Amino acid sequence: MPIDLYYLEASAPCRSVMMTAKMVGVELNLKKTDVMAGDNMKPEYIKMNPQHNIPTIDDDGFYLNESRAICAYLVNKYGKDDTLYPKDPKVRALVDQRLYFDMGVFYHRFGLVYYPVMLKGATKIDESAMKDLEGALDFLETFLGQNKYAACDHLTIADLSLVASASTFLATNKTIFDKHPKIQSWLETCKAEITDYEETNNRGAEAFGQWAGAALSKLESA
Known part of the structure; x- marks a missing residue:
């Protein structure tokens, strides 16, 4: 199943997640989240991410925010090897x-x-x-x-x-x-x-x- 990514394309942190997912072969279901319009303040979003920032992922019920943590998670779970996030x-x-x-x-x-x-x-x-x-x-x-x-x-x-x-x-x-x-x-x-x-x-x-x-x-x- 693809991972839901709550994002805005203009956001650098969101794009780092998009690049990482593409590099490890993870399909993303992109869900535009307009923070200027308050999409991130909706109750269903805050339930996933109390910090109400972007990006946030939903990986089959596992919610995670903070882009750099997400990138590490994607490589740790889905990477074919540890090249992008070496274990050394x-x-x-x-x-x-x-x-x-x-x-x-x-x-x-x-x-x-x-x-x-x-x-x-x-x-x-x-x-x-x-x-x-x-x-x-x-x-x-x-x-x-x-x-x-x-x-x-x-x-x-x-x-x-x-x-x-x-x-x-x-x-x-x-x-x-x-x-x-x-x-x-x-x-x-x-x-x-x-x-x-x-x-x-x-x-x-x-x-x-x-x-x-x-x-x-x-x-x-x-």
């Missing part, structure tokens, strides 16, 4: 570290720059937040100087999560990685290896970019 303790620890980095630093700092404008009516970009985001880009550039991929010498769920974020950044700001050649090269490498990349990630990233662009254009004309 040291390699897995590095994958986990990069996942936490994506959640707590990389994507988080991006949100602190752009979400106030997109969601809260801010009239200018916070320059301090932008500086912090640039620091996060430097961190990833450093990680990619140690390995070809985010955590080791092959693609893992750390890459899928970070690619979902990085492609969102790029769709929002086409010059954001101009000073980070290793990120640019890594992105292109991952795009070529991720199954059905256009469908599972790029289309949603571009949708986010259009949404962000509409909000940012108002700043430019103010």
